Amino acid sequence: LTVKGKKRVYTGIPLWMVIAMVDGPDDKHPYRFDKTLWDRGYDVTITAADGYTVTFNTKEVAYDSLILAYTEDGKPVKGVPPLRIVGETSKKLWVKNPVEIELDISKKVEKEVFYFELVINGKVHKFTLKELENSPFYVELPGRYVTSAGSVRGGVYGGVKLVDLINQYTSLSAEDTLKAIAMDGYEMTYSGKQILDQKDGYWILAFKKDGEYLPLDPGYIRIIKVGESNPMIEGHLSVRMVKRVEVVKKKYENITLEIKGYMDFTLDRQTLESGISCHGVEVEYKGHVYKGIPLWRLLAYSDDPKYAPHKQDPSIKSYNEELALKGYKVRVIAEDGYSITLDSRDLNKEDGVIIAMYRDGELIEDEGPLVLVWDRSLKIEGIKKVKNVVKIELIF
Incomplete structure (x- = not known):
């Protein structure tokens, strides 16, 4: 970065990582940064040790443009605390020795209601978590998945049977293709045959685990198979943060x-x-x-x-x-x-x-x-x- 005509090299952590500690419900690491909230806009006030303050609205500043630096040109930042907020922004937002960062979220942003979307033949059906919980297809049963590292995760999951939910609007066949799309863009497809196979349990849209609602990450909805036999599936099939499921009347073709x-x-x-x-x-x-x-x-x-x-x-x-x-x-x-x-x-x-x-x-x-x-x-x-x-x- 250029400071008074001279190039300076700063080392630090992105400011958004600090803000992630207080912009949501997470009370321990890892903290999830709510970029959607940032993009909608709220005020951030930064106060320096000498009393200087600056306020900006997140809607007007790129989330990754500021860092909390602790070294300048390889040496500790001068002053107490030895920190400085810098970045590819107006110099007005640069703050020496910050001691407090305050977010004014409650007054500026209304809580967004989460909707799960089921798409069949191009028609979108939306559900709140409460509507899903009140569904006659709601169950609570044990299920497990194995992560890519070989660890087994599981519990008693509460959610709605996917087949029964779909069958309210169409008859799911073994030839159909289902696509699950997560809030972070992750996608996974399933064959109708796979979802209809209920020999060891049911595929569900889970939003509770051991009686507690899933947080945004890894919730609000996770796809998992549950049943009295406590079935176990591969982790990549247990999509988390599911936003929508699309039913495509097109034969599922396997690829190897x-x-x-x-x-x-x-x-x-x-x-x-x-x-x-x-x-x-x-x-x-x-x-x-x-x-x-x-x-x-x-x-x-x-x-x-x-x-x-x-x-x-x-x-x-x-x-x-x-x-x-x-x-x-x-x-x-x-x-x-x-x-x-x-x-x-x-x-x-x-x-x-x-x-x-x-x-x-x-x-x-x-x-x-x-x-x-x-x-x-x-x-x-x-x-x-x-x-x-x-x-x-x-x-x-």
């Missing part, structure tokens, strides 16, 4: 991708969707926008003889960058046998080479369901477009 190396895996559609929701990258290729997961992230499934990605201790890195930099071959194979061979050193942490599942916002059908494309500004030896990718081999 084999990955072979030190370990062998077959990834299904839902695993791929979860990866794209978390690590998705868009690439423009010959007039179309493709979206998928970077190829280097998929290598993590098979680049270690002992540890699969995520299914391990958090201290162990899921991707073996050291091995990738030493160099091994990566063969990308299509269903018809066509293949290309790439070098792991060229792919190392390169987000511009992806296995795409979407083109212009839709599932790829004519050349898919999976396609290798890349940012054509990259110079990668041997790379070519691969349609209908079915297998990735790591050759050591």
Whole structure:
């Protein structure tokens, strides 16, 4: 940042992280920052040790434009407390040695009512949590899910049976496709057959756990399977912060991708969707926008003889960058046998080479369901477009 004509380097934490401690109901770490509230606008008053104060409305300032700095050019900030609020804003908002930050939320913002949306054939049906709780389809039963790190989470969940809620408006069939969309943009699709399978329990829209309402994060609504047998599902199927569920009268098509190396895996559609929701990258290729997961992230499934990605201790890195930099071959194979061979050193942490599942916002059908494309500004030896990718081999 420029201060009186000189460049200064500040180290600190984003101001929004501090504000997150008091802008919502969270009373312990991790605190969730309410960006929606910030964008709607409320007053923030910052007071310095010398009594100087400044007030701004959040609606007029980018949430990530200010930091609470504790060093300047590598040295502690002068004064007591040794802090300074700086950022890419008007210098009027810069405050030396702040001692108090006050948020005037209650007077400026009315509490927003949460609505869950069920979309069937394009028609939107909205429900408050109270309406869902008063539904005849409300149940309280145990359920569990296993996280990507292998931890099992569970409890007695209260919510409405998803099938029964849908069947008020249409008859859910095994051929249908359901898409769950979370408030943070995460998406997951389910087959009608999967949701209709009630041998070990019911898929529900849960908004209570052990008698308590779920907080905004990981609530207000979580999809989970519950039943007397305490069923357990994969964590990526238990979508949290669900805002809407769409029922699409279109056959659910499974997608699989084999990955072979030190370990062998077959990834299904839902695993791929979860990866794209978390690590998705868009690439423009010959007039179309493709979206998928970077190829280097998929290598993590098979680049270690002992540890699969995520299914391990958090201290162990899921991707073996050291091995990738030493160099091994990566063969990308299509269903018809066509293949290309790439070098792991060229792919190392390169987000511009992806296995795409979407083109212009839709599932790829004519050349898919999976396609290798890349940012054509990259110079990668041997790379070519691969349609209908079915297998990735790591050759050591």
